[in-house]
Amino acid sequence: MASPMYTETPLAPINTPRFKTGKTDPFTIEASHMALSHNSFIRGFNSIYQQAPRIQSPVDRKDFVGYCIAWVNCVYQHHHYEETEFFPAIEKAVGRKGLMDGAVNQHAAFHDGLERFKSYLQEKGPDFLSKELIQIMDSFSEPLYNHLKEEPQIIADLSQYNTPETPIDILAIAAEAGKKQVNISFLFNLLPVFFLNMESVEFENGLWHTSFPPVNKPVRWLMTKGAPMWQHRLWRFTSCTADVIQEVGLGR
Structure with a gap:
């Protein structure tokens, strides 16, 4: 039997602000980078949602659970980066404490759902029931998706605070905040x-x-081909190949 085809469902990827507007200012670019990151979470969600009912063998189910937990931990890490580094740096640059509270509140709206998802998999392991797992995903998919769609525009709209008197280098802020998240475990x-x-x-x-990402070829190779050699059985459930081409079959 041929491997199942990956489709962009149930959550559709979002277009970047640059693609939608044609603008290339730093705020549009950073907002677009965020949209690209959010699309990774969307495709990860879709890949789990589509494959959960299809995974049969105990070994595959064990690896799949590891993949699912890696996905939710990646979302957690992204929120940690935003809430502890990126958003505070933005508020400091703008001079308005609490400016990013709306985005933080959106995180909270689906945090409990993510936690139920992770706890369920940790408890059940390879004995998870796909119907139960998908029910949990359905319970938080709407606030998750709304957030992933809306947050890039929040970043693009920060351009209104960029003035000659208070210049804001949003790309530098994001790059500096991102560096602090990279370690061996993350890699x-x-x-x-x-x-x-x-x-x-x-x-x-x-x-x-x-x-x-804005990196040179050796670093890109490390990100997409080198690092995935470790725990490679988990990453066979992703939606793309190492050349970041959408895979024709899942669970390869």
Whole structure:
């Protein structure tokens, strides 16, 4: 039997602000980077949702649970980066404490659902029931998706605070905050689920294929091919190949 085809369901990827508006200012670019990151979470969600009913063998189910937990931990890490580094740095640059509270509140709206998802898998392991897992995913998919769609525009709208008197280098703020999140555990346990769900060859006509993430070729190889060699059995459930091309079959 042929491997099941991955489809962009139940959550549709979002277009980047740059693609939608044609703007190339730093705020639009950073908002677009966020949209690309959010699409990775969307494709990860979809890959779990579609494969959960299809995984049969005990070994595959064990690996699949590891993949699912890596996905939810990656979402947690992204929120940690935003709430502890990125958002505070934005508020400091703008001079308005609490400016990013709306985005933080959106995180809270689906946090309990993510926690139920993770706890269920940790408790059941390979004995999970796909129907129960999907019911949990359905319970938080709407607030999750609303957040993933809306947050990039929040970043783009920060341009209103950028003035000659108070210039805001949003790209530098994001880069500096991001550096603080990278460590060995992140590289081998979370990075693969992030980058191997980030299709960039066909998405928006390949607009971002060579520009995001903004790293050189050796680092890109490490991110998409080197690091995934560790725990490689987990990453076979991602939606993309190591060349970030959408995979024709899941669970390869």
